[in-house]
Amino acid sequence: MPSPSSQPPVSQAQGSRARRDRIVDLATTTGLASVEELSRLFEVTPSTIRRDLARLTAEGRLARTYGGAMALSAHPEASLRQRTGEAYDEKRAIAQWAARAVEPGETLLLDAGTTVGALAHELRAIKELTIATTGLTALHALADAEGVHVECLGGTLRPLSQGFVGPLTEAALERMSFDRVFLGADGVTVEKGICEADLRQTRLKELMARRADHVYVLAHGGKLGRAPFHAWATLKEGWTLVTDASAPAEQVRAFEARGVRVEVAGSG
Structure with a gap:
């Protein structure tokens, strides 16, 4: 399974929304990714990645796992409430x-x-x-x-x-x-x-x-x-x-x- 760190870096100028969308795409293709790997990939701080993951989790687009890693939710379709x-x-x-x-x-x-x-x-x-x-x-x-x-x-x-x-x-x-x-x-x-x-x-x-x-x-x-x-x-x-x-x-x-x-x- 390819590592997220093998993906080309994304410019910070693309903004936080584009970064979150890319995180979801990576989760779809790789299954798991750590905060540290994502921080290096997007060239932002680990705290920024944690905030991204918290927002994506609240929106129902991702599910958090132990140790700060994340994975796609078991049901990829978010509910209307989410x-x-x-x-x-x-x-x-x-x-x-x-x-x-x-x-x-x-x-x-x-x-x-x-x-x-x-x-x-x-x-x-x-x-x-x-x-x-x-x-x-x-x-x-x-x-x-x-x-x-x-x-x-x-x-x-x-x-x-x-x-x-x-x-x-x-x-x-x-x-x-x-x-x-x-x-x-x-x-x-x-x-x-x-x-x-x-x-x-x-x-x-x-x-x-x-x-x-x-x-x-x-x-x-x-x-x-x-x-x-x-x-x-x-x-x-x-x-x-x-x-x-x-x-x-x-x-x-x-x-x-x-x-x-x-x-x-x-x-x-």
Whole structure:
């Protein structure tokens, strides 16, 4: 098994988020890595690495082991609760941009997930909306919202994502159409589309996209170009990626080159 110290060094200029992402990648390929090895690799102090590991553990992306080493969690998909505090400011900026795209009186479809849940909270201020959702986070945010009619697309609940999937959800979708759909993602790439942990999720996202006039994928910069799982949803041309100012410029250009409209929230 290759040692993390055999990997090329990473410039400190890439920032703490890029370093944490690289740590997760290394854990995936090597299984274990010590604080000392990571400190040498990234040219930062051991205390900086310990803070990185503590944050990654809190986010559910890694599990700590004895002696300061770390390993991938037994279940690589973080729960919705674990992801709630991740990239909070970025998700809020994305949610605020998406809410400004909505007009009073529209009928919307909301996916499960934390970023779409943040959007649901922003939508409480818009009157005369009809909103259907597959996510418990959005349902909780909208349950007592005045002037918003809420439809729950039931089905089989996935505890990790707190979202409904399966044939009952899909059957309910066939009876409705929407002005806009807002989809979440575990990762999104130019080549393959939306990456998710479960094939039922990717099938559902494709069906959701077909039922709406306008399709938006909400994904903060850390999710662009990432493929943590092996289930994919492909989208027809004409969809919009809503990301934030942390999105790598090369990723934004790559999506735009494929005809995807990219909106960078919080960029001024």
